[in-house]
Amino acid sequence: MNRIAIKAIVKKDIDAIGSSIQMWLPMILVPLIFVVVYPIIILASFQSGGNNITGNGTEFLLKIIDTLPPGAIKGEILAFPALPQQIAYLFVNYLFSPLFMLIPVMVASIISANSFAGEKEKKTLETLLFSPIRERDLLLAKVLASFLPAQIITIFSALIYGAVIDIAGYRFFGSMIFPSGNWILTVFWISPAISLLAVLINVFISAKVKGYQEAQQLSIIVILPVIALFIAQITGFLFLGNLASFLLGAALFILDALCLRLASKTFNRQKMFLSCH
Amino acid sequence: MENLITMDRVSKSFGHVRALDQVSVSLGKGDILGFLGPNASGKTTTVRLLNGVIFPDDGVIRVMGYDSVKDGNEIRRRSGVLTETASLYDHMTAAENLMFFAKLYGLADDTAKKRSNDLLERFHLSDRQKQKTGTFSTGLKKRLGIAKALIHNPEILYLDEPTSGLDPESARDLIRYIKELNSGRLTVFVCTHNLAEAEHFCTRFVFLDKGRVIEGGTLTELEAKYEGCVTLRVDYRGAITAALPKEAAFKPLSGNASYDSAQLTVATKKQVPAVIRALAEKVDLYRVEQINSGLESLYFEIRRQAK
Numbered sequence: 001m002n003r004i005a006i007k008a009i010v011k012k013d014i015d016a017i018g019s020s021i022q023m024w025l026p027m028i029l030v031p032l033i034f035v036v037v038y039p040i041i042i043l044a045s046f047q048s049g050g051n052n053i054t055g056n057g058t059e060f061l062l063k064i065i066d067t068l069p070p071g072a073i074k075g076e077i078l079a080f081p082a083l084p085q086q087i088a089y090l091f092v093n094y095l096f097s098p099l100f101m102l103i104p105v106m107v108a109s110i111i112s113a114n115s116f117a118g119e120k121e122k123k124t125l126e127t128l129l130f131s132p133i134r135e136r137d138l139l140l141a142k143v144l145a146s147f148l149p150a151q152i153i154t155i156f157s158a159l160i161y162g163a164v165i166d167i168a169g170y171r172f173f174g175s176m177i178f179p180s181g182n183w184i185l186t187v188f189w190i191s192p193a194i195s196l197l198a199v200l201i202n203v204f205i206s207a208k209v210k211g212y213q214e215a216q217q218l219s220i221i222v223i224l225p226v227i228a229l230f231i232a233q234i235t236g237f238l239f240l241g242n243l244a245s246f247l248l249g250a251a252l253f254i255l256d257a258l259c260l261r262l263a264s265k266t267f268n269r270q271k272m273f274l275s276c277h
Numbered sequence: 278m279e280n281l282i283t284m285d286r287v288s289k290s291f292g293h294v295r296a297l298d299q300v301s302v303s304l305g306k307g308d309i310l311g312f313l314g315p316n317a318s319g320k321t322t323t324v325r326l327l328n329g330v331i332f333p334d335d336g337v338i339r340v341m342g343y344d345s346v347k348d349g350n351e352i353r354r355r356s357g358v359l360t361e362t363a364s365l366y367d368h369m370t371a372a373e374n375l376m377f378f379a380k381l382y383g384l385a386d387d388t389a390k391k392r393s394n395d396l397l398e399r400f401h402l403s404d405r406q407k408q409k410t411g412t413f414s415t416g417l418k419k420r421l422g423i424a425k426a427l428i429h430n431p432e433i434l435y436l437d438e439p440t441s442g443l444d445p446e447s448a449r450d451l452i453r454y455i456k457e458l459n460s461g462r463l464t465v466f467v468c469t470h471n472l473a474e475a476e477h478f479c480t481r482f483v484f485l486d487k488g489r490v491i492e493g494g495t496l497t498e499l500e501a502k503y504e505g506c507v508t509l510r511v512d513y514r515g516a517i518t519a520a521l522p523k524e525a526a527f528k529p530l531s532g533n534a535s536y537d538s539a540q541l542t543v544a545t546k547k548q549v550p551a552v553i554r555a556l557a558e559k560v561d562l563y564r565v566e567q568i569n570s571g572l573e574s575l576y577f578e579i580r581r582q583a584k
Contacts, residue, residue, distance in 0.1 A: 004383065008377050012369070122367070130353060132353040270330065274291070
């Protein structure tokens with residue numbers, strides 16, 4: 001393994017993010033909307049509404065709480081005396097977690113689309129392939145260059161989200177509710193697995209496309225399962241408790257391992273080179 | 278002479294398109310080979326095959342004793358390539374680009390910095406080393422691209438259209454530098470359309486057409502092989518037709534107030550001295566120049582005969 005070359009490529013790719021507003025702006029703005037604007041709106045709306053909240057939406061959310069299997073999650077929610085607290089807790093601690101997963105997926109997709117397809121577009125992949133770096137090292141460098149920033153942004157986003165919830169919701173909930181076991185699993189177990197998957201899927205996409213825009217458009221397919229997960233959670237079809245989160249992460253890691261194996265077999269210098277032209 | 282590159286009956290197709298067809302080329306250490314041919318004749322494909330980034334369908338390629346299919350990384354470690362586009366990272370400065378490529382080729386930090394500074398100075402880029410290459414002109418990018426290809430002190434340098442986009446001064450400087458490097462025994466493989474430049478710095482030539490080698494050799498060998506009629510341009514004052522030997526065909530050209538001009542054609546090079554002597558006795562000669570000599574004439578003649 002050529003660590004010097006791998007480190008050089010990772011650094012170069014990460015530096016490239018800072019030089020392109022097209023890349024860094026959505027990676028800052030979207031997480032900020034998710035982790036600052038979303039919890040503030042949720043908390044503000046439930047705090048201003050008092051204890052009397054009604055409507056179809058409320059009934060729907062109560063139904064979700066009712067259909068939860070008896071156990072820790074239901075216990076946590078019902079431990080709050082008032083209905084607005086229960087629903088707000090459901091929102092910020094559980095319903096939001098699949099949506100939060102969009103952050104690592106989106107960041108990983110933006111960077112990895114640029115990392116491979118962007119190099120093709122700018123005709124710099126050719127010069128990398130003319131260097132003596134081994135295919136496996138190049139693949140590893142490219143995966144790390146997308147995966148590491150995605151994880152760093154995810155962890156920072158979770159910390160900001162936690163700070164907003166704990167500061168803005170302290171009086172409302174009567175205690176600090178973040179972090180919970182569910183969030184630790186989301187940030188440190190599911191997010192790395194799903195962002196790695198997004199990167200690897202982008203490797204396959206990039207091998208087929210000619211440019212960054214095309215790669216980015218196709219990479220939207222990675223977001224679809226996350227949206228499906230959010231819909232499953234909000235409709236009560238699947239509820240991501242600790243065990244379900246753990247199993248989901250494990251399944252994603254198995255998928256990662258399979259994709260990585262496939263990628264290292266198909267990441268062939270000649271194929272990559274010919275796909276540049 | 279020890280062969281550094283040997284291609285033996287190499288073929289390569291892309292889908293139904295035959296890019297190279299039974300190409301055999303050898304290149305000795307210290308040669309500067311001009312690889313000449315029109316667009317899509319297979320020049321760039323050859324460079325890629327020689328560097329092991331694509332593989333031949335048939336035939337064997339050995340570079341510095343290594344097999345291009347099995348030992349591509351070993352070949353690439355000892356080769357430098359300047360592609361037609363300089364392939365630099367626009368978000369990085371000139372110095373950062375060189376340092377990045379130095380690391381890819383495994384140079385230690387100190388060596389990389391020294392080599393980078395030397396090359397920046399050699400290519401007159403020291404004052405721009407902290408400037409992002411995205412702001413560079415084509416010529417500046419090309420100069421930096423060559424510096425990049427030389428960062429690891431390669432044994433073979435591949436240049437794809439090295440002087441395109443360069444101003445005449447930079448092109449001349451680059452050719453002088455390639456010659457300097459060559460005197461230090463660097464082997465150079467140049468794909469080019471610029472026949473006038475190639476004639477001045479290449480020691481051997483290979484002519485390619487539609488993926489096939491149609492001719493090869495040194496300029497002297499090729500001139501001897503393709504020796505034919507010689508066309509001269511003559512600037513003179515006096516009654517030239519009376520002075521002309523019968524073997525020279527005469528065609529007047531537009532002259533100026535000081536002298537007249539004409540084109541003379543003789544069947545062989547051996548007749549040229551006699552023609553010049555005969556003219557010098559009867560008319561005032563200002564200039565005699567062979568206009569169908571050199572690589573360019575050979576290029577067209579070789580291609581014409583190949584058809």
